[in-house]
Structure formats: C-alpha cells, structure tokens
Amino acid sequence: MRAAVYHGPEDIRVEDVEDPELDSPRGAVVRVTHTAVCGSDLWFYRGRSDRDAPSPVGHEPMGIVEEVGEKVRSVEPGDRVFAPFVISCGSCEYCRKGLHTSCVNGDSWGGDNGGAQGELVRCPHADGTLVRVPDRHADDEDTLEALLPLTDVMGTGHHAAVNAGVEAGSTCAVVGDGAVGLCGVLAARRLGAERIIAVGHHEDRLEIAEEFGATDLVTERGEEAIERVNEMTKGGVNHVLECVGATSAMETATGVCRPGGTVGYVGVPHGMGDGLDLHEFFGNNISLRGGVAPVRAYADELMADVLQGTLDPSPVFTKTVDLDGVPEGYAAMDDREAVKVLVKP
Amino acid sequence: MRAAVYHGPEDIRVEDVEDPELDSPRGAVVRVTHTAVCGSDLWFYRGRSDRDAPSPVGHEPMGIVEEVGEKVRSVEPGDRVFAPFVISCGSCEYCRKGLHTSCVNGDSWGGDNGGAQGELVRCPHADGTLVRVPDRHADDEDTLEALLPLTDVMGTGHHAAVNAGVEAGSTCAVVGDGAVGLCGVLAARRLGAERIIAVGHHEDRLEIAEEFGATDLVTERGEEAIERVNEMTKGGVNHVLECVGATSAMETATGVCRPGGTVGYVGVPHGMGDGLDLHEFFGNNISLRGGVAPVRAYADELMADVLQGTLDPSPVFTKTVDLDGVPEGYAAMDDREAVKVLVKP
The missing domain is CATH 3.40.50.720 (NAD(P)-binding Rossmann-like Domain)
Known part of the structure; x- marks a missing residue:
C-alpha cells in the first residue's frame, strides 16, 4: 500500500510500504477513506520530539472495514468506522470507567499497525476501538467530515x-x-x-x-x-x-x-x-x-449530536489534500496556513 | 506583653513587645491561652524561607476575648475562642463560598496584630474569623486541646x-x-x-x-x-x-x-x-x-465532632511548653523530637 512515512524533521514522504495484515482474532483491517494531520504531529515534524525514522504517521483514521478476526462482534467488512487516536480493548477496568487512554491492553497507530495517513490500518482491538457509523449516514460526506474530528480534537x-x-x-x-x-x-x-x-x-x-x-x-x-x-x-x-x-x-x-x-x-x-x-x-x-483525552469514551455521545445535526466541528478543516498531498498538509499546518488538514487517501 | 519573636534562623526569643491595640469597630483583642508551633514555622526557623526580623510569630491562637469593637456581634469579652491561621472577613464572595484563604479583606497574624505565640493578639475581623467555643465546653482542658488543631493542621x-x-x-x-x-x-x-x-x-x-x-x-x-x-x-x-x-x-x-x-x-x-x-x-x-486550606470553612463542622466526642486530634501534641518554652518547642520540632508542640502562654 501507499502511506505517509516520517523520515526526519520536515521530511514526510508518501511511499510504498507493506500492507498491515490481520494477525489476531479480535483485530480488523480498515481501508482509510478520511484522516487528518494533527497539531501534535507537528512536534516530530518540527524536530521537537523524538520519533523513529522511518515510521508511518497519522492517528485519526476513518474508513471502511476490509477484514475482521473471528471474534469481532461489533463491526463487519463494509462498515464505515472511525477510531480514536489510541487503541483500547474496551473491557479492562480503565476502558469500563471511560479512561480508554489508560487501557491495560492499549496500543497505538503506526508501526506494524500502519499509520492513519496511509491506505490501510490494522486495529488489534476492533470491538473496543472502532466506532461504527450507522449505515444511513455511512456515505454522507458532510456527516463523515463532521465525525472525523471525533477521532481526536473534538473529543x-x-x-x-x-x-x-x-x-x-x-x-x-x-x-x-x-x-x-x-x-x-x-x-x-x-x-x-x-x-x-x-x-x-x-x-x-x-x-x-x-x-x-x-x-x-x-x-x-x-x-x-x-x-x-x-x-x-x-x-x-x-x-x-x-x-x-x-x-x-x-x-x-x-x-x-x-x-x-x-x-x-x-x-x-x-x-x-x-x-x-x-x-x-x-x-x-x-x-x-x-490529561490525555479518552476520546473513545465520548465518541457515542458526540456522534449522536453530529448525526442529529446539532454538532459540527468540521470547520476546523480549512484545507483538504489527498494522500500525495500529506507532505504539503504538514507544511501548511507548520506555516499556520491551515488550522487542520483533512486527508482523503 | 511578652511574646515570641523571630530574630533570624534558629533564633526565637521571648521578650517584651508592645500590646496590640483594638483599632477598628469590627476587631477584637484576644488573650492567648493556647497556641502551637507549626511545621510551617520551621521553614523560616531553618532559614529556608524569608521573614522580616524581628517579627512576632505564631498563627494558631486560642484564648479569651478581652475587648471587642462596637460592630462585633458574634463574640463578647470573656468568650473562649479560637481562630484559623488566616484572618478573614466572613462576608466577601470567597468567604461565602468557603474559600476564606482567598478573602478579599484577608489579613494575617504577626506584625501589628501580634503573633499567636504571645500573650495577646488583635483580630481585625472578629465576626469572620473567631470561632466561639460554647460556654459549656469553654473551660474543659481536654476539649480545648482537641479543638486547638482546628486552627490549622486538622482543617x-x-x-x-x-x-x-x-x-x-x-x-x-x-x-x-x-x-x-x-x-x-x-x-x-x-x-x-x-x-x-x-x-x-x-x-x-x-x-x-x-x-x-x-x-x-x-x-x-x-x-x-x-x-x-x-x-x-x-x-x-x-x-x-x-x-x-x-x-x-x-x-x-x-x-x-x-x-x-x-x-x-x-x-x-x-x-x-x-x-x-x-x-x-x-x-x-x-x-x-x-491548596492552602480554608480551615475557617471547616471549623464549625469539625468542632461539632470534637464536642460530641467523635473527633480528637490532640494526640498530635506530643510536647507542651509555656511561653518561655517556645524556643525549646521550635528546637524540639526541628529535631523531630516532637510531632507538634502545644504552647500555653
């Protein structure tokens, strides 16, 4: 697949990488249709935080489920889903109390899971992480762009x-x-x-x-x-x-x-x-x-508002790029030309 | 009157100083019968915080009201009272919400008000600061020693x-x-x-x-x-x-x-x-x-427990001295020979 990869400060390249593969019964693979560049991505982009290079980037995925493990119950191939910036199991003490960022089985995007600024990601805990968009709204572009910020900034x-x-x-x-x-x-x-x-x-x-x-x-x-x-x-x-x-x-x-x-x-x-x-x-x-926001805990509540038309954070996206435009998206945010960049791989 | 006075690190002297005098209609003068040395007093004693020298010390007064201003309503001469380590008016926004330490008319012990480790203190806001011990309990030594920590450490x-x-x-x-x-x-x-x-x-x-x-x-x-x-x-x-x-x-x-x-x-x-x-x-x-504890907000509630015999913090006093013994009290706390020193001027 093609994906945006960090090679060093101010050096994001879109290149061919290996597809992330389903490797657990509770996992899923999602084809990314929408994602974004985050203000926090600028920390490594500007060289102010350490990050391995090369490494895939992006942590705000929305897309269509391609494949699920045999134990996954809440989503099926073909479903439109989005996911928070942290992967959580959904069943440990902390997930149950709404503190998914402290999940004892937690994981993150990037690495072998693939970055969200790429064509595919693997989510090792599909039931605890992925949020399914109801079918009725699953292909409405305005709704999807209003839901995308629930992966991070709105939560x-x-x-x-x-x-x-x-x-x-x-x-x-x-x-x-x-x-x-x-x-x-x-x-x-x-x-x-x-x-x-x-x-x-x-x-x-x-x-x-x-x-x-x-x-x-x-x-x-x-x-x-x-x-x-x-x-x-x-x-x-x-x-x-x-x-x-x-x-x-x-x-x-x-x-x-x-x-x-x-x-x-x-x-x-x-x-x-x-x-x-x-x-x-x-x-x-x-x-x-x-502290670090457990946005998974807020996803259902905020999605209900988006779907009923009473919440729309999409104006934070002031620029849209395709996958090849990701480096340009980083530059636009770095220069403060864009508040937040929407990416459609 | 005689009072303990800070002259510099490890130099507390008991000496003759001017009596604090009533100078406002809402004020009161209290003859101190019980007070204490506080862990926070050790900061200047050890030279780790700045303090003017010479200056009177002590901020946990309990005693008998000697004189009150004409507008004071809640206490009269002869009443047994104690007071928190901060002087508060009792009627500003913050006093009303239980945050007496942010009182907009707040004042502190020491200086012209006299320190609590002395024979007399002046309280410029008697109604908002002094807590009256009911007459029935006003001369019971055990009760008074159990109430004294409500001036600071218990609150x-x-x-x-x-x-x-x-x-x-x-x-x-x-x-x-x-x-x-x-x-x-x-x-x-x-x-x-x-x-x-x-x-x-x-x-x-x-x-x-x-x-x-x-x-x-x-x-x-x-x-x-x-x-x-x-x-x-x-x-x-x-x-x-x-x-x-x-x-x-x-x-x-x-x-x-x-x-x-x-x-x-x-x-x-x-x-x-x-x-x-x-x-x-x-x-x-x-x-x-x-943060800094608004102990005045808790005084009535905690006093009720002390008076009914269900709360007794007095075991924190592991040493008792008279006014002349105050320097020895500081030394005992500095050496950790005493948890907290009770002073009976």
Missing part, C-alpha cells in the same frame, strides 16, 4: 470542557485557538456555557471560535490577556480550558482562573522547562484536571 | 481528604506522617474511608496514624514506597492525600495514584526546583486539587 476539546467543570450557565475561558481550542469552544457551548471567552492570537481562527459559540474574543498576549479577561469578569472565571500545553498558555490559564476554580488541561505539556510552578495553584486553590 | 488534613475525594468506602493513601498527615488520616477515617494507607518514615508517628485509623503502614521510601502501595492495591489508589509539599512527597503521591484518581495536596510546595513535572499527571489523567 479532546470536550475533555477539557468536562474537566474544567463547564455546565449550563457557566462562564469559561478557552486558552488557545488551534483545532483543540476551537473544539473546546464548541464543547463548552454544547454543555450550556453562557459566556465563552476565547483567548488566541489568530484572527481567522477566532472567527471560527465565534462561529462555534465564543461570546468574547481576547487577542492580547501574556499579562495583557490575563488583565483583559480579569477585567471583563471582575476577577477571573471559574472554568478554564487550557488547550495548548505550553508554559505561557498554562500561565494565562492560571492567571484568568478565579480562586477556587478549575483549569481543565488537554495540551500535551511541553516547553515547561523543569515543570509547572504550583504556587498560584496552591495559594488560590485552583484545581488542575484533565 | 488542613481535612482539606486534603476532601480534595482527594475521600468518601465512605474509599481506599486512600496519606503521604506524610507529620501533624497534617496524621490529621489527614483522622479526616479520611471521619469521612468513612475503608482502607487508609499511611506512608511515612517515623515509627512513633505511624503509631499515632494507626491510632487515628490507618489500616496499613508503609515505611519504605521513594520508589520502594510506590511499589509497595501499588502491590497492596493492585495498581494504586484513587484518592491520595499529599501532606508534605516536597518534590519527593509529590512524586510518591503521583506514583501511588491510580489512573483517573485525584491527589489532594495541602503541603506548601517547596523544594520543587523549577516546578512540578506534569507528564505523569497528564498521561494518567490524575487530578491535582487542594
């Missing part, structure tokens, strides 16, 4: 909102205007937040935030952003979604959080030097909740 | 337990066997925890932990302690009380916390170098909650 934004404690009537702030931050705005609106303050630096992205339900936009940086939000809210908000992961974003999140409030964080911590300064958290009794 | 241990999410039937771990850790054990038992694993290094203190309700004692350090607890609990506990504040204690707390669990922390963060490593929190979706 992640939702995790931030849930962990920040957003509920009907809440006032909240969303730090970050990347795809996850935008989905955080959408998630907060869906949970009934009354006032949603989006903090970001890019006009085009903040326009999407407004479309997604942000009631206030803050474009200042650092201390100025903190002062602005605290002025607007008479001292900060009780619910903050930290959707970046950088030290500066965490500082902004803490700075706009009201004493006794909660920061829900989902950005992979990076650039924090030796760690997080706890003093402001401690002195103000600010809770820090969240 | 702090309770804050750790509440923030760790301990409830009836919980299995929890308490990291630290100082007075706060021991009170954390007591608080967890009071909240109905079924299994309480106390992690500490001092046999005499762990004996108190056992008396307070610890069901398991772990005396190993670092990685060995983590392995031991994880072995005992098949992978960690959902509720961890971090009652120290040092990096090593936070690492132990994180290490014994089950994925998706919560660390309730109340130890003033120190010795963390440049900050807290978030990666384990992030990867395992461990929540971090807590």
Whole structure:
C-alpha cells in the first residue's frame, strides 16, 4: 500500500510500504477513506520530539472495514468506522470507567499497525476501538467530515470542557485557538456555557471560535490577556480550558482562573522547562484536571449530536489534500496556513 | 506583653513587645491561652524561607476575648475562642463560598496584630474569623486541646481528604506522617474511608496514624514506597492525600495514584526546583486539587465532632511548653523530637 512515512524533521514522504495484515482474532483491517494531520504531529515534524525514522504517521483514521478476526462482534467488512487516536480493548477496568487512554491492553497507530495517513490500518482491538457509523449516514460526506474530528480534537476539546467543570450557565475561558481550542469552544457551548471567552492570537481562527459559540474574543498576549479577561469578569472565571500545553498558555490559564476554580488541561505539556510552578495553584486553590483525552469514551455521545445535526466541528478543516498531498498538509499546518488538514487517501 | 519573636534562623526569643491595640469597630483583642508551633514555622526557623526580623510569630491562637469593637456581634469579652491561621472577613464572595484563604479583606497574624505565640493578639475581623467555643465546653482542658488543631493542621488534613475525594468506602493513601498527615488520616477515617494507607518514615508517628485509623503502614521510601502501595492495591489508589509539599512527597503521591484518581495536596510546595513535572499527571489523567486550606470553612463542622466526642486530634501534641518554652518547642520540632508542640502562654 501507499502511506505517509516520517523520515526526519520536515521530511514526510508518501511511499510504498507493506500492507498491515490481520494477525489476531479480535483485530480488523480498515481501508482509510478520511484522516487528518494533527497539531501534535507537528512536534516530530518540527524536530521537537523524538520519533523513529522511518515510521508511518497519522492517528485519526476513518474508513471502511476490509477484514475482521473471528471474534469481532461489533463491526463487519463494509462498515464505515472511525477510531480514536489510541487503541483500547474496551473491557479492562480503565476502558469500563471511560479512561480508554489508560487501557491495560492499549496500543497505538503506526508501526506494524500502519499509520492513519496511509491506505490501510490494522486495529488489534476492533470491538473496543472502532466506532461504527450507522449505515444511513455511512456515505454522507458532510456527516463523515463532521465525525472525523471525533477521532481526536473534538473529543479532546470536550475533555477539557468536562474537566474544567463547564455546565449550563457557566462562564469559561478557552486558552488557545488551534483545532483543540476551537473544539473546546464548541464543547463548552454544547454543555450550556453562557459566556465563552476565547483567548488566541489568530484572527481567522477566532472567527471560527465565534462561529462555534465564543461570546468574547481576547487577542492580547501574556499579562495583557490575563488583565483583559480579569477585567471583563471582575476577577477571573471559574472554568478554564487550557488547550495548548505550553508554559505561557498554562500561565494565562492560571492567571484568568478565579480562586477556587478549575483549569481543565488537554495540551500535551511541553516547553515547561523543569515543570509547572504550583504556587498560584496552591495559594488560590485552583484545581488542575484533565490529561490525555479518552476520546473513545465520548465518541457515542458526540456522534449522536453530529448525526442529529446539532454538532459540527468540521470547520476546523480549512484545507483538504489527498494522500500525495500529506507532505504539503504538514507544511501548511507548520506555516499556520491551515488550522487542520483533512486527508482523503 | 511578652511574646515570641523571630530574630533570624534558629533564633526565637521571648521578650517584651508592645500590646496590640483594638483599632477598628469590627476587631477584637484576644488573650492567648493556647497556641502551637507549626511545621510551617520551621521553614523560616531553618532559614529556608524569608521573614522580616524581628517579627512576632505564631498563627494558631486560642484564648479569651478581652475587648471587642462596637460592630462585633458574634463574640463578647470573656468568650473562649479560637481562630484559623488566616484572618478573614466572613462576608466577601470567597468567604461565602468557603474559600476564606482567598478573602478579599484577608489579613494575617504577626506584625501589628501580634503573633499567636504571645500573650495577646488583635483580630481585625472578629465576626469572620473567631470561632466561639460554647460556654459549656469553654473551660474543659481536654476539649480545648482537641479543638486547638482546628486552627490549622486538622482543617488542613481535612482539606486534603476532601480534595482527594475521600468518601465512605474509599481506599486512600496519606503521604506524610507529620501533624497534617496524621490529621489527614483522622479526616479520611471521619469521612468513612475503608482502607487508609499511611506512608511515612517515623515509627512513633505511624503509631499515632494507626491510632487515628490507618489500616496499613508503609515505611519504605521513594520508589520502594510506590511499589509497595501499588502491590497492596493492585495498581494504586484513587484518592491520595499529599501532606508534605516536597518534590519527593509529590512524586510518591503521583506514583501511588491510580489512573483517573485525584491527589489532594495541602503541603506548601517547596523544594520543587523549577516546578512540578506534569507528564505523569497528564498521561494518567490524575487530578491535582487542594491548596492552602480554608480551615475557617471547616471549623464549625469539625468542632461539632470534637464536642460530641467523635473527633480528637490532640494526640498530635506530643510536647507542651509555656511561653518561655517556645524556643525549646521550635528546637524540639526541628529535631523531630516532637510531632507538634502545644504552647500555653
């Protein structure tokens, strides 16, 4: 098959690789029809995180089931499915409590499973991982593009909102205007937040935030952003979604959080030097909740909303490429020309 | 009056100082009958935190009201009262929501208010700060000694337990066997925890932990302690009380916390170098909650238990001194000869 392969920083090539093969009774092979480039892919692309080279890339697969193992019950060949960025068994303690990212049998895309930015992937735990799109919606392109973000960014934004404690009537702030931050705005609106303050630096992205339900936009940086939000809210908000992961974003999140409030964080911590300064958290009794998002836990609930037409995160896709266009997709995201790139292999 | 005064590291002197005087209609002056030396006092005593010298010390006052301002309603001269380590107004947004440590009119003991390790203190917000002991119990020495820890360590241990999410039937771990850790054990038992694993290094203190309700004692350090607890609990506990504040204690707390669990922390963060490593929190979706304890919020509830005889944290006092003995009290705590020192001026 053909697949995008990482060869080193800024060096993604689309080339022929071996097909991943079904090798377990609970597994499945899926022909990828839709996938995406993720903000987190930029870490290795920019050389800021280590990754073996060569290695297949992509972790947001949607496609048609080609083949299943004999013990698979929930999907059959021909089904349209999508899958979270983490592979989970669906039956261990953590999967049962909705923390699929801590699955004791967990696995990841890439390696022998194949990357999602390729023609085929193998999922070793089909029942616990793959989410079947009902037949009625399985070939509707708009629906599929609205469902695709549930593989990662939409579930992640939702995790931030849930962990920040957003509920009907809440006032909240969303730090970050990347795809996850935008989905955080959408998630907060869906949970009934009354006032949603989006903090970001890019006009085009903040326009999407407004479309997604942000009631206030803050474009200042650092201390100025903190002062602005605290002025607007008479001292900060009780619910903050930290959707970046950088030290500066965490500082902004803490700075706009009201004493006794909660920061829900989902950005992979990076650039924090030796760690997080706890003093402001401690002195103000600010809770820090969240982590890597168990998006499988949210998939059914969010899919129901997409299918009934009340949730559509697809505007985060501002560019579409085919498989050969994957390297161009990485470059566009690296240059911030695209918020998120949709790939149709 | 006579009072203990900090003159520099390891230099506490009891000397004549000016009496604090009533200077506001909402204030009160209290003659201190009972107070204590706190583990947090050791930070300046050991020269590890800055403090002006000379300055009066002590922040856990209990005594008899001498004089009140004309607007004070809840206490009168002659009343037995105790007060939290933070002075709060009782009527701002944060006091009303039980976060008295973020009081917008907050103040602290020491300075012109006088330190609690002295004969008199002035409380500028009597109604919002002082807790009146009912007359029936006001002169019962055993009761007073059981109430005194509510000024700080008992409320702090309770804050750790509440923030760790301990409830009836919980299995929890308490990291630290100082007075706060021991009170954390007591608080967890009071909240109905079924299994309480106390992690500490001092046999005499762990004996108190056992008396307070610890069901398991772990005396190993670092990685060995983590392995031991994880072995005992098949992978960690959902509720961890971090009652120290040092990096090593936070690492132990994180290490014994089950994925998706919560660390309730109340130890003033120190010795963390440049900050807290978030990666384990992030990867395992461990929540971090807590901070400086609003012990005023818990005073009435905990006092009710003390008065009905179902709560007695006084065993944390393993040494008693008079005012002249305060320097000796500091030395005893510094040498770990005493868990906590009771002072009767």
